[in-house]
Amino acid sequence: MNLAAELDTSIFHLISEASQKLNLKSYVIGGYVRDLLLKRYSKDIDIVCAGSGIRLAEEVARMNGRDTSVTVFKNFGTAMLKIGDTEIEFVGARKESYRRESRKPIVEDGTLEDDQLRRDFTINALALSLNKENYGELIDPFDGVKDLKKKLIKTPQDPDVTFSDDPLRMMRAIRFASQLGFDINPESFDSIQKNKERIDIVSKERVTDELNKIILSNPPSYGFKLLFYSGLLEIILPEMVKLHGVETIEGKSHKDNFFHTLQVLDNVSKESDNLWLRWAAILHDIAKPQTKRFEPKHGWTFHGHEDLGAKMVPQIFSKLKLPLNEKMQFVKKLVRLHLRPIALVKDDVTDSAIRRLLFEAGEDIEDLMRLCNADITSKNYDRVKRYMANFRKVEKKMQEIEEKDKLRNFRPALDGEDIMKIFNIPPGREVGVIKNEIKEALLDGLVPNEYGTLYQYAVNVGKKLGLTVNSKN
Numbered sequence: 001m002n003l004a005a006e007l008d009t010s011i012f013h014l015i016s017e018a019s020q021k022l023n024l025k026s027y028v029i030g031g032y033v034r035d036l037l038l039k040r041y042s043k044d045i046d047i048v049c050a051g052s053g054i055r056l057a058e059e060v061a062r063m064n065g066r067d068t069s070v071t072v073f074k075n076f077g078t079a080m081l082k083i084g085d086t087e088i089e090f091v092g093a094r095k096e097s098y099r100r101e102s103r104k105p106i107v108e109d110g111t112l113e114d115d116q117l118r119r120d121f122t123i124n125a126l127a128l129s130l131n132k133e134n135y136g137e138l139i140d141p142f143d144g145v146k147d148l149k150k151k152l153i154k155t156p157q158d159p160d161v162t163f164s165d166d167p168l169r170m171m172r173a174i175r176f177a178s179q180l181g182f183d184i185n186p187e188s189f190d191s192i193q194k195n196k197e198r199i200d201i202v203s204k205e206r207v208t209d210e211l212n213k214i215i216l217s218n219p220p221s222y223g224f225k226l227l228f229y230s231g232l233l234e235i236i237l238p239e240m241v242k243l244h245g246v247e248t249i250e251g252k253s254h255k256d257n258f259f260h261t262l263q264v265l266d267n268v269s270k271e272s273d274n275l276w277l278r279w280a281a282i283l284h285d286i287a288k289p290q291t292k293r294f295e296p297k298h299g300w301t302f303h304g305h306e307d308l309g310a311k312m313v314p315q316i317f318s319k320l321k322l323p324l325n326e327k328m329q330f331v332k333k334l335v336r337l338h339l340r341p342i343a344l345v346k347d348d349v350t351d352s353a354i355r356r357l358l359f360e361a362g363e364d365i366e367d368l369m370r371l372c373n374a375d376i377t378s379k380n381y382d383r384v385k386r387y388m389a390n391f392r393k394v395e396k397k398m399q400e401i402e403e404k405d406k407l408r409n410f411r412p413a414l415d416g417e418d419i420m421k422i423f424n425i426p427p428g429r430e431v432g433v434i435k436n437e438i439k440e441a442l443l444d445g446l447v448p449n450e451y452g453t454l455y456q457y458a459v460n461v462g463k464k465l466g467l468t469v470n471s472k473n
């Protein structure tokens with residue numbers, strides 16, 4: 001196979017000339033070649049050469065001119081440079097494991113084939129020659145192209161060696177399988193099951209990074225099933241594994257909340273690429289195991305799982321080193337509110353109940369509705385249809401009220417500062433009480449949201465609390 005035409009760009013010709021000048025062989029390798037064959041766009045290029053990657057990078061930079069700067073990582077024997085918005089990493093072929101983040105200094109130079117053997121998967125070990133005599137020739141000693149065609153993730157050598165060189169590769173195997181819709185070769189998968197505990201020596205950040213990529217693949221349930229059956233999920237997110245299983249008492253069973261969660265995650269993923277909405281789907285029922293009860297009259301109940309689940313969100317985020325910022329708050333809010341829209345599917349639902357939900361969800365109302373919609377799963381088609389129809393009614397009503405009352409970025413026309421001025425009081429309990437009464441009256445539709453009316457309302461509430469109006473007002 002000759003891919004010379006694909007390498008007919010100034011960057012590759014430049015690297016080729018620099019290599020020739022230094023009298024060393026160089027190759028494009030790894031993800032760039034894989035993506036080229038898969039016709040996926042990839043902008044980061046990895047170059048491997050027989051010799052010093054740092055010297056080659058420096059020569060390329062010199063020839064490119066215009067102050068091209070090289071970043072050298074001496075310990076790893078690698079160098080990086082940027083041309084336009086393309087990042088190019090250079091490395092000398094080596095005998096020991098290739099890992100971008102490895103802290104181990106390189107000790108032994110190797111041939112191209114040594115280097116390919118030490119990479120993670122056959123599809124990531126493909127190389128394209130940049131040398132004059134065979135420019136664009138594909139060098140594929142481990143049948144990576146065959147595995148690309150077979151849609152197979154497979155290690156180039158004994159998987160126990162590949163995975164112990166860098167246990168993160170177990171996550172990478174599942175991530176690539178999920179992103180590309182590939183299978184994992186049975187021998188490699190068995191090895192993941194066998195070596196799963198070793199994932200603990202990898203930093204949480206790197207594991208979570210791969211987990212997020214699995215969550216963003218489509219459909220994410222595929223990667224999660226691989227994580228589950230390999231045993232990795234039990235180690236990295238045991239709370240989720242606890243959702244698995246069905247219990248039956250007096251002939252009544254509850255659903256398997258693990259597979260239900262995966263269904264909700266897939267449903268939400270069809271509608272949105274938002275990582276955090278996907279996380280909300282993963283965690284929406286996370287407290288079901290702890291809140292599960294069997295009540296002879298009602299069957300299985302999970303009372304309060306939304307509140308306990310919301311409390312678990314920061315703990316889980318912190319354990320996984322996910323950000324503890326507004327993204328976490330968003331997930332927490334959606335978990336806490338995920339039952340609310342469905343509770344409104346009643347004929348006698350009041351405007352006030354809808355206003356309250358609009359107010360609490362604020363600008364996240366659409367995502368909440370997406371999650372709630374995705375949560376309507378059942379094997380009973382008629383039931384889903386009926387629920388969906390009712391749900392549409394709630395959505396419609398919500399739109400009407402939102403248009404009328406503009407609750408999304410709702411702010412009472414009179415705030416705490418105003419209250420303190422009216423009664424000449426410092427911040428304290430009374431201010432909170434009055435503020436809350438105003439909010440309740442607004443949400444119940446008892447008063448319009450305008451300063452004059454709210455002023456009078458605040459005065460009346462204050463008087464009941466024994467406050468007097470500041471005469472300077």
Ligand code: CTP
Pocket residue numbers: 029030031032046098099100118119120121124125166168169172
């Ligand atoms: N690699 C490896 N083992 C690792 C990480 C990387 O063998 N733990 C090798 C693979 O040959 C891989 C290349 O280094 O193709 C580049 O790694 P990276 O940039 O992390 O991944 P890509 O394959 O480029 O894929 P993506 O950009 O989707 O992460």
